[in-house]
Amino acid sequence: MDDVIIIGGSFAGLAAALQLGRARRKVTVLDTGLPRNRFAGRSHGMLGHDHKPPLDILAEARRQLARYPAISLVNARADSISGAIDDFSVLTGDGVTLKARRLILSYGVVDQMPDVPGFAEGWGTSVIPCPYCDGFEVAGQHWGLVWSGPQSHNQVRLFHDWTERLTVFADGRDISPDIRADLARRNTPVVDGRITEIVRRGSHNATVKLDIGPDVEVDILFAHPRNKPSASLHEALGLATVDTPLGIVLKVDERRETSMPGIYAAGDLSNPLIPSVTTASWQGAMAGIAAQQSMLA
Numbered sequence: 001m002d003d004v005i006i007i008g009g010s011f012a013g014l015a016a017a018l019q020l021g022r023a024r025r026k027v028t029v030l031d032t033g034l035p036r037n038r039f040a041g042r043s044h045g046m047l048g049h050d051h052k053p054p055l056d057i058l059a060e061a062r063r064q065l066a067r068y069p070a071i072s073l074v075n076a077r078a079d080s081i082s083g084a085i086d087d088f089s090v091l092t093g094d095g096v097t098l099k100a101r102r103l104i105l106s107y108g109v110v111d112q113m114p115d116v117p118g119f120a121e122g123w124g125t126s127v128i129p130c131p132y133c134d135g136f137e138v139a140g141q142h143w144g145l146v147w148s149g150p151q152s153h154n155q156v157r158l159f160h161d162w163t164e165r166l167t168v169f170a171d172g173r174d175i176s177p178d179i180r181a182d183l184a185r186r187n188t189p190v191v192d193g194r195i196t197e198i199v200r201r202g203s204h205n206a207t208v209k210l211d212i213g214p215d216v217e218v219d220i221l222f223a224h225p226r227n228k229p230s231a232s233l234h235e236a237l238g239l240a241t242v243d244t245p246l247g248i249v250l251k252v253d254e255r256r257e258t259s260m261p262g263i264y265a266a267g268d269l270s271n272p273l274i275p276s277v278t279t280a281s282w283q284g285a286m287a288g289i290a291a292q293q294s295m296l297a
């Protein structure tokens with residue numbers, strides 16, 4: 001039996017494994033190799049790893065973890081989890097049942113692309129979610145923002161630290177008169193109509209085609225599609241969740257324990273605020289330490 005099985009071996013899961021391995025706890029990490037930022041050419045904002053390809057950061061992390069004999073990295077999908085504290089079972093896609101005293105869930109979330117031609121194809125390059133991740137590289141340029149709800153108003157305020165040239169695309173959503181007045185005060189035009197296609201053309205990164213009115217060209221388009229957990233393993237155990245404007249995340253306490261004793265969660269799967277490589281890593285480290293300390297004699 002393992003001390004801990006970690007489901008999801010990306011930034012959060014590997015950070016948890018590192019702490020557990022250094023504490024000489026027996027750990028298995030199951031991973032399917034699909035980190036959320038795999039579409040991005042470079043990852044930004046993580047100290048010591050800024051501007052590196054995300055898959056390179058993860059490959060280096062896996063190489064470093066190989067030093068620790070108690071850590072086993074396994075390329076496999078977890079299909080189900082069951083049991084209770086000190087006696088959890090995980091069934092893998094290969095039909096193998098693994099046992100552990102604790103679980104750490106770090107299987108991330110999946111961004112659900114809208115059915116707009118060019119959106120998924122541009123995701124991570126011409127269509128991006130986060131100014132902290134990629135804003136510096138396009139600062140001062142003409143940005144577009146696809147409105148996803150009232151929370152987008154905060155994005156407009158945020159974006160002004162990077163550019164004064166911002167266009168909002170309502171994309172068929174209601175924007176209240178109060179917010180429209182504030183956008184006008186900020187010299188931020190609102191383009192009404194639904195987005196029908198996003199095309200790369202000429203020097204501009206994204207030409208936005210609409211069901212009404214002319215095309216609008218921007219240098220970069222920010223969008224926040226809804227997301228969902230990458231797996232539904234938590235549902236079988238009825239783990240508590242929190243609703244956010246963009247999807248659900250697992251509810252955790254300050255030690256990253258979920259609503260079920262012995263199961264911890266880290267990374268985007270349990271992060272209602274600003275998901276990033278840095279936050280996923282510290283949450284993973286915290287989950288690993290909390291799981292280890294919960295097993296002390």
Ligand SMILES: Cc1cc2nc3c(=O)[nH]c(=O)nc-3n(C[C@H](O)[C@H](O)[C@H](O)COP(=O)(O)OP(=O)(O)OC[C@H]3O[C@@H](n4cnc5c(N)ncnc54)[C@H](O)[C@@H]3O)c2cc1C
Binds near residue numbers: 009
């Ligand atoms: C386009 C884009 C660009 C981004 N750029 C940046 C950036 O520049 N800087 C930054 O800090 N953040 C960036 N982010 C955010 C960053 O990608 C996430 O915050 C980070 O990847 C979260 O790490 P995680 O470990 O929680 O989840 P993930 O990295 O999503 O990893 C989850 C892992 O779990 C695995 N998995 C899923 N289901 C199972 C299962 N059933 N069994 C086993 N394994 C499973 C997956 O294959 C994956 O490897 C970006 C996000 C996007 C979408």
